[in-house]
Amino acid sequence: MVLVSSMIHSFLSCLSVVNIKYKKWRLKVWARNKLKDYVPDPGVLTASRRKEIIDFFKPYARPYIKFNQFYTEKTGRFYADYIPDDMYITAIDQYYNDWDKAVKLDDKCYYDRLFSYMGFKQPETLCYRINGLWLDRDYLPITSENAYKIIDDAGAAFFKKSVESEGGHGVYYFNKAGNIGNISSIAEKIGDNIIVQRPIKQSPVLAKINTSSVNTIRMLSMLNRDGSVKIYSSILRMGVNGSCVDNASSGGITCGIMSDGRLKDRAFTAKGVRFDRHPDSKICFDTVVIPNFGSICEMVRKAHPQLANFRLLSWDIALGQDNEPILLEINMRFGQLDFHQLNNGPVFGEDTIKILDEVFGKKTIK
Numbered sequence: 187m188v189l190v191s192s193m194i195h196s197f198l199s200c201l202s203v204v205n206i207k208y209k210k211w212r213l214k215v216w217a218r219n220k221l222k223d224y225v226p227d228p229g230v231l232t233a234s235r236r237k238e239i240i241d242f243f244k245p246y247a248r249p250y251i252k253f254n255q256f257y258t259e260k261t262g263r264f265y266a267d268y269i270p271d272d273m274y275i276t277a278i279d280q281y282y283n284d285w286d287k288a289v290k291l292d293d294k295c296y297y298d299r300l301f302s303y304m305g306f307k308q309p310e311t312l313c314y315r316i317n318g319l320w321l322d323r324d325y326l327p328i329t330s331e332n333a334y335k336i337i338d339d340a341g342a343a344f345f346k347k348s349v350e351s352e353g354g355h356g357v358y359y360f361n362k363a364g365n366i367g368n369i370s371s372i373a374e375k376i377g378d379n380i381i382v383q384r385p386i387k388q389s390p391v392l393a394k395i396n397t398s399s400v401n402t403i404r405m406l407s408m409l410n411r412d413g414s415v416k417i418y419s420s421i422l423r424m425g426v427n428g429s430c431v432d433n434a435s436s437g438g439i440t441c442g443i444m445s446d447g448r449l450k451d452r453a454f455t456a457k458g459v460r461f462d463r464h465p466d467s468k469i470c471f472d473t474v475v476i477p478n479f480g481s482i483c484e485m486v487r488k489a490h491p492q493l494a495n496f497r498l499l500s501w502d503i504a505l506g507q508d509n510e511p512i513l514l515e516i517n518m519r520f521g522q523l524d525f526h527q528l529n530n531g532p533v534f535g536e537d538t539i540k541i542l543d544e545v546f547g548k549k550t551i552k
Contacts, residue, residue, distance in 0.1 A: 210276045217272035218250060220524070224457070226255040235264060242266040246546040247273060257527050260458030267532040274523045274533075281545045282408070282498035288518035294348040294381045297513075298323075304489040306513035307506065312336050312343055315373065315380040333382075334369045340384055345372050348379040359385075386512060389505035391477050392422075395469050399425025402504045402514060403443070403482065406526060406533065407490050409497040415487040419526040419533055422449060422476065426465055439464075441471045442529030447479030448472060454528040477509035485511060493518070 231239075235258075236251060243249040253270040257263075269278070291300070295314045302308065313333045314321045320333040328336075337343050337360065347356030358372045373380060385400070392401040406419045420443040427437065439461055441453035451472040453461045463470045476482075486501055493499065493516070500521035502514040526533045534541045 210280075213276050214272040217275050218252070220271065221252055221256055224252070224256055226252060227259050230255050230259045231264075235266070238266045243270075243273075243542075246542050247277070249273065256458060260454065260460070261528060261531075263531065265532050267534075267538045268527055269523065269533055269538070271523050275520070278541065278545050279498060279519060279521055282496070283519045284495040285519045287495050292349070292516070292518045293379070294346060294515065295379060297381075297515075299325075301489075301513060301516070304492060304513070305485055306489070306503075306511060308513050309344075309383040309386055309504075312340055312382045312384060314348075314382070315378060316348075318378040330370075330373075334373075337369050337382055342385050344383050344385060345376055346381050346383070347376050348381045386504050387507045389477055389507060389509050391474065391509070392505055395464055395467055395474060396424045396426065397467075398427075399438070400504050401425065402502055403476065404440075404522075404525070405482070405486055405501040405503065406521065407486050407499050407501065409490050409494060409499075413491055415490045416537075417483055417486060418535070418537075419530045420483075421525050421529050423525075424453070424464065440525040440529055443476060443479070447476040449474045449476070450529060452529075454525065456524065458528060477505060478511065482511045 231251065231254065239249055239251060239254050249270045250272055253272070254264075254266075254268045257268045258265075295316050297308060298311055311323045313323060313328070313336050314325070315333070320328050320330050322328050322332075322336070342359075342361040345358040345360065350356075356376055358376065360369060360372060362368050388400045395401055401422060401424045404421050404423055405417055407415050407417050409415055421440045422443055423438055423440050425438050437455075439453040439455055442450040444450060449471040451462065451470070453464075453471055455461075482503060486503075490499055496518045498521065500517035502517070504512040504514055506512050523533060532538055
């Protein structure tokens with residue numbers, strides 16, 4: 187019996203390893219497929235540049251060169267240490283973040299209770315739908331008719347799929363008071379897990395760039411072993427062409443933010459198309475300074491240690507009319523990489539080797 191039990195345990199362990207490897211393979215394919223329509227300029231990476239890239243990553247893993255070709259061609263700036271997107275999602279993100287815990291914890295329907303203590307404001311919630319059950323803002327059960335009335339009385343609302351709504355997918359805007367049928371239709375499109383929130387009135391500074399969407403800050407922070415927090419990259423996401431969402435993967439553009447809150451002089455789409463000014467408002471990006479940017483950074487530094495199972499976090503933050511930060515989402519896994527490197531260069535900068543050494547076990551990081 188002991189032998190049989192041991193054999194079963196070994197079989198299940200092997201099955202688990204195979205499953206993990208399969209999932210990583212799927213993620214790697216997904217990351218590389220983002221470049222399937224990109225045809226690189228063969229002259230972008232010379233033989234010496236290719237060798238420099240391969241030599242840089244040789245102690246860790248063989249890099250997929252096409253990612254570096256993309257960043258170099260679109261930005262006009264070559265760095266050997268651009269992190270390949272597939273390496274980021276299958277190795278780095280999974281090393282620093284507990285993906286199993288993230289699946290359970292990262293549900294927007296519980297943000298009001300989970301993160302209100304962090305000091306961030308959050309959008310005003312109208313109601314929730316959790317596992318098919320409608321609840322009011324105090325988490326008390328209500329009928330679907332009552333939920334629809336609450337939303338209709340608000341006059342305008344954002345419906346968001348509360349789990350796995352990356353890239354603006356699963357987000358719908360309602361602004362047709364008196365049309366209950368439209369509310370019901372949106373709810374059925376999204377499914378059983380929904381948070382419904384009142385639209386944010388954003389900072390006048392950000393509204394002048396693009397009025398159709400709430401333009402938001404994405405900030406990438408690392409929780410170090412000593413409890414300190416370093417912010418590696420910040421970008422501003424902006425809507426275009428009248429879109430109500432600002433996500434690059436939904437057609438928006440992104441622009442790097444410097445340490446003093448000033449925007450950089452150019453922005454990019456997800457496919458690397460460059461803009462020197464906003465295509466609709468015609469505002470030059472580097473004339474804009476994000477209000478209260480230092481306070482936003484400090485708030486992230488104070489809040490991140492409270493989520494110590496997730497050492498590499500992506501924060502989505504809006505600015506209200508009073509220029510105070512409003513927490514929209516904390517991405518505990520699957521943090522997007524491309525817009526950081528398009529706008530700000532290699533995402534970990536001078537710490538790249540230290541990060542790779544830790545992830546791939548080359549040395550002990552204290």
